[in-house]
Amino acid sequence: MNDRSPVPDLMPDLVPDLIGDSGRGNEAAILRAALRLYAERGFNGASMRDIARAAGTSLSNLYNYFPSKARLLAELLNRANALLSAQVSSAVHTAGEGVAEQLGAAVRAYVSFVADYQTAMLIALSEVRHLEGEERTQVVAERDRNQEIFEDLVAAGAASGVFTTPYPQDAARSILAMCSTIATWYHPEGRLTKQDLCDQHARYALALLEGRVDGR
Amino acid sequence: MNDRSPVPDLMPDLVPDLIGDSGRGNEAAILRAALRLYAERGFNGASMRDIARAAGTSLSNLYNYFPSKARLLAELLNRANALLSAQVSSAVHTAGEGVAEQLGAAVRAYVSFVADYQTAMLIALSEVRHLEGEERTQVVAERDRNQEIFEDLVAAGAASGVFTTPYPQDAARSILAMCSTIATWYHPEGRLTKQDLCDQHARYALALLEGRVDGR
Amino acid sequence: MNDRSPVPDLMPDLVPDLIGDSGRGNEAAILRAALRLYAERGFNGASMRDIARAAGTSLSNLYNYFPSKARLLAELLNRANALLSAQVSSAVHTAGEGVAEQLGAAVRAYVSFVADYQTAMLIALSEVRHLEGEERTQVVAERDRNQEIFEDLVAAGAASGVFTTPYPQDAARSILAMCSTIATWYHPEGRLTKQDLCDQHARYALALLEGRVDGR
Amino acid sequence: MNDRSPVPDLMPDLVPDLIGDSGRGNEAAILRAALRLYAERGFNGASMRDIARAAGTSLSNLYNYFPSKARLLAELLNRANALLSAQVSSAVHTAGEGVAEQLGAAVRAYVSFVADYQTAMLIALSEVRHLEGEERTQVVAERDRNQEIFEDLVAAGAASGVFTTPYPQDAARSILAMCSTIATWYHPEGRLTKQDLCDQHARYALALLEGRVDGR
DNA sequence: CATGAATGAGGATTCATTCAT
DNA sequence: CATGAATGAATCCTCATTCAT
Incomplete structure (x- = not known):
């Protein structure tokens, strides 16, 4: 496993704005x-x-x-979730054929997003509860769509024997939890670079899944 | 490693109340x-x-x-944090000598707390920001004290070669993140029992740390 | 006219307390x-x-x-007004026979009270408005009783030709105004001693009344 | 000295509004x-x-x-103080050259203001204490500026021998006290007209200062 | 006398939202 | 698009007062 595999390595200033x-x-x-x-x-x-x-x-x-404060929040969350899903799917599709590789790419893309759009992720984590009705449904659906990408990868890996954890059904949630939480403490100027975050969490994720790293 | 090792298995109704x-x-x-x-x-x-x-x-x-709304919140958070730290340290002290065993016990205690005091954990995760000054300091200090228990265990395990992850320095935070997040989705009546949660997350944690379980 | 005539010259600490x-x-x-x-x-x-x-x-x-906040205020005002009237009357009775002398004594007693019971006078000046009904009536009556002492003296002096002001009818009010207002700025540690205040205001009062100071 | 010298004798209804x-x-x-x-x-x-x-x-x-209750009060006090100072200075500048004449004019202007803007004066007397910081500073400064006009006149008169009171340093304060206090009892429909008030208090003030009215 | 708990009304201020311009 | 004025409900908190103990 290559821990220093390339991340979408845009210069910070070049990170496309969530809003434009x-x-x-x-x-x-x-x-x-x-x-x-x-x-x-x-x-x-x-x-x-x-x-x-x-x-x-x-x-x-x-x-x-x-038209309302809630609609403003919904708009933000939709944009964030859409971009997140897009970046994660894109990463998965770009990655090689191996499930482990794909999951690693997904984690890296996710972590990368959290680092780039930290404020958006902070909101996504805790402010959905203030939405109701259609607005809430839509946001939650997009969020779940993203989670499914991870769940599907984990399930595929478990089925093919690449991930040997006895609890594959809930592992994706744990992985997403630890990646999302980065938003609550990350400081771009701190000890860890975005690259570090990606490397670490990709490794954490595969380890958590008890992936068979070696050539079998 | 025994995944079904006993958890403080009080009947839900017997969980001591946070408030009394x-x-x-x-x-x-x-x-x-x-x-x-x-x-x-x-x-x-x-x-x-x-x-x-x-x-x-x-x-x-x-x-x-x-005397104020903030003081009321602080009171709640203090009680929750104090109980959490107490239960986690107690679990560690009660566990055997091995670091892996101790970390497993700590995770189980933590997860157990999250399941028992789900609402308290929800607040602890996201409402600290509304405190200021002394109130905030106190709450944050207690929270950090708890995190240090995990960091110390991970560091000890890494030093002694029990945990082989290349990133031990940040692993405790990830473990706590995935355990804490349980509070956001857990339903006591759902598919997973509290015991299940404990088993799963103890295993996730050790796996994430790349613990050398057997004597090999 | 003797500007340095003795004032009730108790040591500050010996000023009898309004409350006891x-x-x-x-x-x-x-x-x-x-x-x-x-x-x-x-x-x-x-x-x-x-x-x-x-x-x-x-x-x-x-x-x-x-029994009520208003009653507490009324109690204070009654005590203050009673003591004030008593001290002023006493001063008048103790003074010699001349109206000018008596008025001088009254002013000195009044000013002396204002200096000694500054806070009480501050309240008396501006808080009566918060009383109603019987409580107000009583306080106002006592206050008027005191004012009458001055009005009577001025009227007597005007009748006997000692005070030659063309406006004797309203002069007492002006004298009391300038004496009362001392309460709003006086600092016991400042430039002016209580004795100074008494001397000054006695002189101001007689001058304002256009008293015939000389031996006629 | 002409006690019935004309006052700015607008009909009450024509008194320019403090507020507009x-x-x-x-x-x-x-x-x-x-x-x-x-x-x-x-x-x-x-x-x-x-x-x-x-x-x-x-x-x-x-x-x-x-933006706040205090700011509303400050606004009122500023307008009142500004107008008061303006009217008093204007009166002084319009008056003849003699200090006594000027002081008489100042007193008349002041009394006239008190009668015209009775409520404003009531507030100015007792509500400044509820202001703090910048708001208070500003209001107090304007109030002091007005008091200085009187103090300067008295000092000038004392220096030139027109006012022979032995206590010129504190006389201005007493004069202003008796004039201001008019606000607490004056009734436009009562015995005294505004003209009466002006005449009376101008005379009181000069007498208090022991002004040498005639050429002697 | 003395207390702590309790309450309904009201304190200043801010809320999300609307509307006429 | 953009604004300032307007509003009724709600914000946290304090008020004077009562009552059981």
Whole structure:
């Protein structure tokens, strides 16, 4: 197993923005402000006034872009989940044929996303509960879709004997838990680089699954 | 390694209450109501009015017991953290001499706590940010004290060659992450018993650390 | 006219306390705490809790001594007004026969009271408005009784030609105003001694009345 | 000296409003309501709810105009102090060259202001204590600026021998006290007209200063 | 006398949202 | 698109007061 296998190694500045500058007028500024404030203070701790101020626009103008506070949150979570799923699937498809290799790639992509979009992941972890109805359904569905990628990989690996853990059914959840939690403590300027995170967690994941690393 | 080693296997009803009924008058009812509501809706989503109503007392009477909303949260977190640390250290001290055995016991105790005091763990995971100053310091300190138990065990195991992971320095955090996250999805009536959770996560943890289980 | 005529020149420590230590148990402590807090923050700015705390007793115990917050204020004002009237009358009666002399004595006694019981005077000036009904009536009556002493003296002096001001009818009010206001700025440790205050204001008063100072 | 010298003798209805109707929307109504209620019940006795009701708007709308209760008070006091200083200085500059004449004019202007803006003066007298920090500093500074006008006049008169009181240093304060206090009892419909008040107090002030009225 | 618990009303302030411009 | 004014409900917390002990 190659611990230093390449990660999507964009320069930090080149990480594509979750939000972009498409949208009309202030849309991007609003989304970015909301993202930051929701992450800093939680959904209920960040008021529409706060967001408007941080976005440099007026309170009432927010409602020209998003019909409600919850819709604003949903929008953020949808974008984040969509990008996450896309990056993970892409990584899996790009990886070689071996399940272990694919799972490693998936973990690396996931960790990479957490590091790149830390605030988005913070929100995704704890603010979904503030959504209801259709908005919630949609967000949860996308989140589950991503989890299924991991579950399928683990199941395939278990079936083919590559992963020998006696508990394959729940392992994916544990792997995602430890990868997601990175968002709560990671500091880009700290001891660990993004590359380190990817290497570590790829290894943790395969070890947890009791993968048969050697050539059998 | 015996995966079905006994867990503190109290009947759910016999799990000692985090709060007890000591305290004066309505104190226990208030703490219990706050615990539940903070977990359900988050700190900012649960109002003092809500808590009072759920506790069956008047809003103003809350302030005869806790001088502020934040203090009420701090009280809960302190009790939870103290109990968690106590149960984990106790498990470690009771376990045999092997580091692997001790770590397994620690994980089981931790998972057991998460299952027993699910709501408390939910709060501990995400509501600390609403504390400031002394209250925050105290809670964070107790939380770190618990994490150190795991870090010390991992370090010891790595030093003695029992854990062969190339990344021992950050493994404890990952283990705790996957155990803590149980609180976000566990249903006592679901497919997995508390015993199952303990078995699984003890195994996951040792595997993640690449523990040399047998004498080989 | 002797500007340095003696004032009731008690040592500051010997100024008889407005409250004394008679009363049962905590009564004096409560009155003293209320006096200070009402003066510092105003009637509405000082809560019964504050007063209890400052008096070193429990909130509910306050109501064993005074049936309401307003009654507590009334009690203070009554004591202050009674003492003030007593000291002023006494000074007048002790003074010689001349109206000018008597008015001078009255002013000195009044100023002396303001200096000695500064906080009480602060309250008397601005907190009467918070009383209603019987309580208010009583306090206002006592206050007016005191004012009448001055009005009578001025009227007598005007009738006898000692005070030549063309506006004797309203002069007493002006004199009392300037003397009372001392309470808002006087600092016992400042430039002016109590003796200075008495001398000054006695002179101001006679001058304002256009008293014929010379031997006629 | 002409005791019946003309006062700015506008009909009461023509007295320029302290507040005006400039400001946006409800600003004037809010300020006027606050002015009245603060004067009637004191700062702490008048709630924002009361003020909103009296201003004919909603409670929350108050905060679109003034960010806090204290700021609302400060606004009132600043306007009142500014106008007072302006009217007094203007009167002094318009008066003749003699110090006595100028002081008379100042007193008349001051008394006139007290009569015209009675409620504002009531607040200025006793509610400054509820301000803190910058707000307080600003208000106190303006108040002191006005007091200095009087102190300078008295000092000048004392220096030139026009005022022969032995206590010129503190006389201004006494004069202002007796003039300000008018606000606490004056009734426009009562025995005394505004003109009367001006005449009386101008005479009181000069007498208090022991002014040498004639050429002797 | 003395206390702690209890309460309903009300304190200042902020909330998400709407609407006329 | 963009704004400022407006609002009713809700925020945390404190109020004066009562009551059982």
